[in-house]
Amino acid sequence: MNPGPDVTDDGRSRLQETESSLKAVFARGLEGDHNAYRCFLQALAQNLRAFLKRRIPAYRDDVEDLVQEILLAVHNARHTYRPDEPLTAWLHAIARYKLMDFFRSRARREAMHDPIDDHLDLLSAVDDEPLEARRDITKLLEALPDHQRLPIVYMKLNGFSVKETARITGLSESAVKVGVHRGLKALAARLRGV
Structure with a gap:
């Protein structure tokens, strides 16, 4: 070589x-x-x-x-x-x-295969970021009217379809779509401080 x-x-x-x-x-x-x-x-x-x-x-x-x-x-x-x-x-x-x-x-x-030197350090902290994020989202959503908040909760957070959300909330399917769109727009404006 x-x-x-x-x-x-x-x-x-x-x-x-x-x-x-x-x-x-x-x-x-x-x-x-x-x-x-x-x-x-x-x-x-x-x-x-x-x-x-x-x-x-x-x-x-x-x-x-x-x-x-x-x-x-x-x-x-x-x-x-x-x-x-x-x-x-x-x-x-x-x-x-x-x-x-x-x-x-x-x-x-x-x-x-790096050894964990201090096994006590493994359990010393808890990642509560998801819990804090959920609390923040809930707080933001509370400011929205029901016809915007509920479609966002059911569709975006819980994964329901438009049809299922309409049946649960009593809104029409088009009202659900409009509610999600306007609600997300309102949340974005609020986050920007508008």
Whole structure:
């Protein structure tokens, strides 16, 4: 994969050798040589294992799964490789993205398992916001006349249909619709301070 800044001449020549051999079998594989493609994937898997064991030593159990994910990504993206580009740079980019996905996924999973340090804090407060909101709505609705307030209560707060609301309130269906419309308009004006 990526050599890094402190690679010796011997390491550089080994990387060039790896690049050449991988590129050759990869190219033959793209041309339809199934054995060459299998050799490419096997060699890549070995390189990926070594790369990942150095990069994520704390997650050795996840290395093989990550190798398989990268191999699959390489296989699925093989049509995007440009032969005039270095193969190892293209492979490194794919491996790096999969590694970033791994860390993001791992961070999300670990965040879900954060211990609750102070279990007493869990029960120390109650969220009474819904109760306060209901009290505020009730107070606002009290200012409306019945022919506006009741349709809003039955339809908007209790989920009844126009027909059901008309039957319960004794208003006509059109009066229910008008009552809801005018009542909501009056409430909006009141909230704006008009």
